[in-house]
Amino acid sequence: MKRNYKKSDFPVSKIRKFLEPGPVALISSHYKGKSNIMTQAWHTVLEFNPSLIGCMITASNHSFDMIRKSGECVINIPTVDLIDEIIGIGNSSGQRMDKFRKFGLTPEPAQIVKAPIIKECYANYECKIADASLLDNYNFFIFEVVRAQAATYPKYPRTVHYRGEGVFMVSGKELALPQKFKKKNL
Amino acid sequence: MKRNYKKSDFPVSKIRKFLEPGPVALISSHYKGKSNIMTQAWHTVLEFNPSLIGCMITASNHSFDMIRKSGECVINIPTVDLIDEIIGIGNSSGQRMDKFRKFGLTPEPAQIVKAPIIKECYANYECKIADASLLDNYNFFIFEVVRAQAATYPKYPRTVHYRGEGVFMVSGKELALPQKFKKKNL
Numbered sequence: 001m002k003r004n005y006k007k008s009d010f011p012v013s014k015i016r017k018f019l020e021p022g023p024v025a026l027i028s029s030h031y032k033g034k035s036n037i038m039t040q041a042w043h044t045v046l047e048f049n050p051s052l053i054g055c056m057i058t059a060s061n062h063s064f065d066m067i068r069k070s071g072e073c074v075i076n077i078p079t080v081d082l083i084d085e086i087i088g089i090g091n092s093s094g095q096r097m098d099k100f101r102k103f104g105l106t107p108e109p110a111q112i113v114k115a116p117i118i119k120e121c122y123a124n125y126e127c128k129i130a131d132a133s134l135l136d137n138y139n140f141f142i143f144e145v146v147r148a149q150a151a152t153y154p155k156y157p158r159t160v161h162y163r164g165e166g167v168f169m170v171s172g173k174e175l176a177l178p179q180k181f182k183k184k185n186l
Numbered sequence: 187m188k189r190n191y192k193k194s195d196f197p198v199s200k201i202r203k204f205l206e207p208g209p210v211a212l213i214s215s216h217y218k219g220k221s222n223i224m225t226q227a228w229h230t231v232l233e234f235n236p237s238l239i240g241c242m243i244t245a246s247n248h249s250f251d252m253i254r255k256s257g258e259c260v261i262n263i264p265t266v267d268l269i270d271e272i273i274g275i276g277n278s279s280g281q282r283m284d285k286f287r288k289f290g291l292t293p294e295p296a297q298i299v300k301a302p303i304i305k306e307c308y309a310n311y312e313c314k315i316a317d318a319s320l321l322d323n324y325n326f327f328i329f330e331v332v333r334a335q336a337a338t339y340p341k342y343p344r345t346v347h348y349r350g351e352g353v354f355m356v357s358g359k360e361l362a363l364p365q366k367f368k369k370k371n372l
Contacts, residue, residue: 014350020227021347021355022208041206044230046242046324054240054326056232083361091368134320138232138328140240156355161207161347164200166364166372169207169342171355175269178352182277186352 002104002120003081005151010123012051012145018077018123019053020045021171023159024086026076027055028107030115031066035107036094037118038063039086041162043075051145052130059139062094067141071129072113075143076121077150080158080170085120112147122157123150188290188306189267191337196309198237198331204263204309205239206231207357209345210272212262213241214293216301217252221293222280223304224249225272227348229261237331238316245325248280253327257315258299261329262307263336265343266356271306272346298333308343309336 019025024041038061046052053075057064067073078086085103092099100107100116107116110126117124127143134140151157161169178186205211210227224247232238239261243250253259264272271289278285286293286302293302296312303310313329320326337343347355364372 017349017351020208021349022206042230042232044228044240044242046228046326054230054242054324056230056240080361083363084366087363087366090371091366131323137317138240140232142324156349158358160361161357163203163207163342163360164372165203166362166367168361168363170358170361171347172344172358173356174349175266175346175354175356176352177269177273177354180270180273180277181352185276186350 001081003079005122006153007149007151010148010150012148013048015051015125015145015148016045018150018157019043021159022161023077023171024162026078026086026089026118026121027063028074028076028115028118029063029066029070031070035100035116036063036066037089037099037105039090046142050130053127053143053145055141055143056139057141064139068132068135070114072115073127073143074110074113074115074117075125075127076118077123077157077159078121080160082120083160086160123148187267189265191308192339193335193337196334196336198334199234201237201311201331201334202231204336204343205229207345208347209263209357210348212264212272212275212304212307213249214260214262214301214304215249215252215256217256221286221302222249222252223275223285223291225276232328239313239329239331241327241329242325243327250325254318254321256300258301259313259329260296260299260301260303261311261313262304263309263343263345264307266346268306269346309334
């Protein structure tokens with residue numbers, strides 16, 4: 001059953017908290033009156049401030065052009081309750097369907113970008129393209145996160161992490177060891 | 187207690203299996219007769235064939251220069267038994283110590299690169315720099331994995347995934363759902 005998360009604003013400089021562990025993301029986009037969603041897992045944090053994320057998106061994806069042309073997207077972090085939607089969205093193309101309707105997901109207006117937020121996801125990172133110069137060679141977008149929100153409960157999401165060949169790892173327990181870190185490295 | 191993994195060669199086109207889920211890595215390097223290790227988590231798979239990985243490494247790290255100048259490194263995937271070493275290596279600089287000795291890790295010769303493999307890690311990906319053009323603007327290395335090996339048991343590693351502020355997520359159970367995928371997407 002889909003979760004109904006209550007969310008609040010989250011500092012863009014701290015978005016690593018839910019992205020750096022490496023979950024599968026759902027990226028939503030909007031261009032010329034149409035919205036789309038893709039399943040995406042080849043991403044990395046690149047910088048805290050400005051808050052930068054790098055994402056490799058294969059150019060043959062319908063979302064690639066929508067994001068490039070609109071200059072925007074939302075990186076949504078789904079949890080394991082959405083596993084069927086994650087796989088189904090990855091299996092299909094937005095050229096032929098409205099994925100929000102097909103997969104029963106709710107598009108909510110974002111604050112800064114025109115791409116919709118996926119309500120059922122644990123966190124939503126509104127992004128603008130910061131650097132498009134790596135698209136030709138690597139299909140690699142560099143996004144700046146311009147606004148973020150995350151669920152207030154539970155403290156950490158149960159995300160899914162893809163291994164290929166149809167196998168996901170589901171995120172496990174947290175291990176809090178701040179006392180072992182040098183303060184400057186926290 | 188440190189694990190003693192028995193390993194075998196692993197196809198470089200399939201290295202996503204242990205990297206795409208987003209674990210903290212230990213990157214080993216070798217330059218001018220000295221070896222070093224750093225803790226690293228800002229990485230992403232970029233391509234299957236050639237097998238490309240993107241890694242953001244802050245330029246102030248001692249390893250940054252060693253990797254750039256030698257053109258090589260090994261991306262080692264540690265498991266949760268090495269949590270103290272992962273944190274300790276992140277807390278310290280290789281300019282002032284031999285981290286293999288300090289942290290009781292075993293350097294083993296790699297097959298193709300001069301950087302040593304960390305024996306105690308679950309998987310070891312030997313890498314050469316494929317593209318250094320993003321270093322000036324983003325400290326972003328694009329590596330080609332030229333040889334890989336991984337433990338033959340257990341089937342999946344219990345890796346650690348960083349959230350910032352001293353908190354790690356430990357990888358949980360696997361969810362195998364290949365029957366739900368379109369074959370071309372597996």
